[in-house]
Amino acid sequence: MTALGLYTFAGAGLFALGFWAVAVRAHLVWKVFAINIMGSGVFLILLSTPARGDPAQADPVPQAMVLTGIVVAVAATAVALGMALRVVARTGRPFLPEEGDLETRE
């Protein structure tokens, strides 16, 4: 197994870990953590699989993508945490209530 292959698998593992956590953890902040982990898993896959040209040469395309991706992830985290705090401010709890608890009221 090559070093790069190792990172590819790690990326897949991180993504799966994040996906699992976002599904099972009800706490909103942990959901945001988990989404960040999922993102970094994808970035690892992108950077560790040189599909184009010489494997020894760094591929600028995924690097550009990951850079953009990191910026987008920071923005998304900021928005998500801001909204999570608003949920806490409105409901007093950092969880999403079950569907139907709040909405069906007239």
Place this chain on the structure above:
Amino acid sequence: MSPALVLDGVVVGLLLALALRLLVTRDLFEATVLFVAYGLTLALAWVRVGAPDLALAEAALGAGVTGALFLNAYKRLSREVEQPTEEDPS
């Protein structure tokens, strides 16, 4: 097994371990610290896969700014609600 591969193995193992720990812990402060550590390890990984420029960006943005965002959330949350010890809302 080459020393380089050993180093890669350590980095990968650390990443997975940190991620797992931060995702399962119930302590928000601990998770935040772990997240910053995770970001820094990730920067190391970027160096290892041949993207040192990204390592800088990751350290600054991924670990730094995002970490600060989580820290802020931690502070606000510990002020507004009791530290959640029981997780399941239902």
Place this chain on the structure above:
Amino acid sequence: MTSALLGWEALPLAVVLTSFVPGVGIMFLREEQRALRTTFNLTGAVAKVILVGFMLRGVALGFTYEWHFEVLPGLELSLVGDALALLFVSLSAGLWLVTTLYAIGYLEGSPNRTRFFSFFSLCVTATTGLAMAGDLFTFVLFYEALTWTTYPLVVHRGSEAAIAAGRRYLIYTLTAGAVLVVGAVWFHVEVGTVSFTAGGVVDAAAADADPGRYLLLFGLLLAGMGVKAALFPVHGWLPVAMAAPAPVSALLHAVAVVKAGAFGVVRLLHSLFGIEVAGTLGASGVVAALAGFTIVYGSVRALGQDDLKRLLAFSTVSQLSYIALGVAILTPMAQAGGLVHLVHQGIMKITLFFCAGVLAETLEVKKVSEMGGVARRMPITMLAFSVAALGMIGLPPLPGFLSKLYLGIGALEAGAGWVVPVLLASSLLNAAYFLPVIRTAYLDDRTTSWVDQGRDGWLEADWRLILPVVSTAVFVLLVGLLGGLSWSPLGWVQLIVAREVL
């Protein structure tokens, strides 16, 4: 031959617009703008009659008026004024004019008249569009539009019964609409064209090769049309729908909705499958059997009815099937008898509904059992009623007799001898439910207290109610007496049969 004069092609469109424009215009009027609303209504109705008159003359001379608009690649909105279309258009245009006048008088002072007249005009728009549809696609468009524009009229009163009737009406007609759309799409894919063409467009060889498939296709389309034509077993909405105000019932039962269905069946047999292909498929046999059964069934159901409008509604169920029966029998005589009944039944039935409306509006008499002695209070109305009822029964030389005569002879020519007993039974039943009504009105003593709304000067009721009653009754007489002239409906129908069937 198409119209030679430039611009005349748009005449069918203009005929449709004469009711569409008032319909939309009235929608924006306020309730109290009575004069303006009436002007809109009558201008549109008169303009339509004049334009239809022009087209009648042109078609008699051999012109065909066509207007097309491409809606989808390969599919057109096409309005065609040919002899068959004009049969229905003239009926709608003429009866719309009298019904408008009648409705103005009938609804005097009742709420929501703006909405009523708006949808009333739109309903007639859909009917004329449907009558002049040059292909199945256009027909489906207007068929659906007819459903939507009549619904507000059916529920106009807003009462429990009206809402329930409206719901039932929608369930029947919208389901039928969906079935019809599926059938129309299938027809288009299967046959490659949806154009209404004399003699049909279905390839006889293709139908022969796979008769089951084509019979199913026919069945789908028939189911779609049959609901509005109130063919048994999908007639259930019609007797309930008489919860609507009298002018609506009149138009609904005599012209717009039920005729749309019957006309659809005519188009289905004449212009899509062609009577020969329909004959070899056995499809026309199915229609004839259903129609024959419906004729008897409707009459039997009409027998015991005490509610006058309900009695008339079941009579409609029965009489409508004469049209389907006629076109399903493959001889020119029967075709003529069926087609002419489209007009004959229309003017007779509208007279009957007008009379029922006058009784309800002036005396609040709605039941047969309350009609004792009404003929003395309302001689004109009851005379008109009697003329139309006797016409329905088929007393010579009234229109119903002509229809039945042609149907019977045509059926004998085709070897369908079973039709004659059906016609006889139907006539006897007609007599059995109409004659007691007339007898009660003329001979019985007054048994209940009427709530008399009073006379209009020397007239027995508001002139806007009496004038339409009298004019349609006179029409009934004329149509019967002058049946031999080429300008009578019967003469016109023979022109259609000569052009389209032979």
Place this chain on the structure above:
Amino acid sequence: MTGGDIWSVLLVLAPTLGALVALQGGGWAIRIGLALGAAVSALGSVALWVSVAQEGVLRYALGGWGAPLGIELRIDGFSVAMLAMTALVGGAVSLYSTGYFRDLLPQSSDEVPHGERGARYFAPLWLLLWGALNGVYLSGDLFNLYVTLEVMGLAAAAVVTLAVTSEATVAGMRYLMVSLVGSMLFLLGVALLYANYGVLALESLQAAGPSGGLPVLALALMTVGLAAKTALFPLHGWLPSAHAVAPAPGSAILSALVVKGSFYIVVRLWVDLYGGGSRGGVVFLGVMGGAAVLWGSLMCLRQVSLKRLIAYSTVAQLGYLFVMFPLLFPAGGVANTDAWAGGIYHALSHAVAKSAMFLAAGSMTVAVAKDAIPAISGTAHRLPMSFLAFGLGGLGLAGIPPSGGFIAKWLLLRSAVETGQWLWAVLLAVGGLLTVAYVLMVLRYALERTEPSEGFQPVPRRMEWAALGLALISVLLGTRAVEVIALIQLGGPGG
């Protein structure tokens, strides 16, 4: 060169710039920002329509870098149709929003749950969203799609939470979570495709003809992610609340436009990239779509809140878009052009009709400060224009002729018959009847004679006009079908 490249850039830049202007606050800044976004979007879609009609599919490489490094734009008839639809609906919503937030709510911000906050932030967020949507329709490569999709998702979630109620906050948060996870799944798919082929441009990938394990896994991941964002059954749970609690112009944008953005990418993937994938795949999408049609319509019939009914109707109507796939790619046959035209036509006409309904419902609920369906019977007399708009929009949705919905239904039915897929024909017919049922459930209040309710608040005229204009277009959309279909066939499958 007809300036198509300039217009493409402007279509993304101008709304974003408008967002910055609008962020300065104050009525005029917001109006200038909205006018900038609306004007450029309208002109740009027309210009691109002309260019595409003359030159066929347009391809631009921004910054002179060609694929795969630079930003690649690819514009065909489908893109232009979506851009034009966004410009049309967006323009009307912008006009409406100036009345909804500026004139109306500050006076009543105590009762109505989106006062100053909405007035201040709606326009910037919406313009940002508009730029991202335009970006989605112009993108020629997968990563670009990811970035624009993510911006779109963030702005859309923020629009939901403009209302300050608990419901809105929770619904917005739930939407954001679904949206972010969906984006991640999409991005993973992109990464897998890049790992396999080393390209991101849609056309290069199409040429590579993706098949085999990894690319199919990528397709599955991306589809699930996008289906969650499009609220395809059974991933629709977040939609009714999110769309119902947003301020009225926001609901209109979300239901009419935002879900179409992710649907657009699904179409690009399945139709362009994978050429229909496998028959099993398209049937699966169709079955989910069919389930959405039935479930969504039945849920509509159970609603008491007007806006929730309209939102559930979105779930149902989106189902039709996925029913397009099995019709478009019949077993063993070639792509069916009727299904393509019908499906896309449905997307367009649904957008116009649904936005008209949400805008009209917004006027009516604000006017009587109630959202229960029977309450609107009083408004039929006081707000006849809004009621007419709601009714016409509903009829457009139900597919009565000559609405765009009717054309779409006809085309989809025809494709079902042409390809012998009778089950889908039955579904389309039943779904159409259910739509009529829930539309009438509301419309019958028009025919009830109730007195206008108390506490009636007048509504600025431009709000009523915006809704009525859209409703009229939705009903008349069927009369210009020949031109629109010619456009969406440009560069489309089988065209």
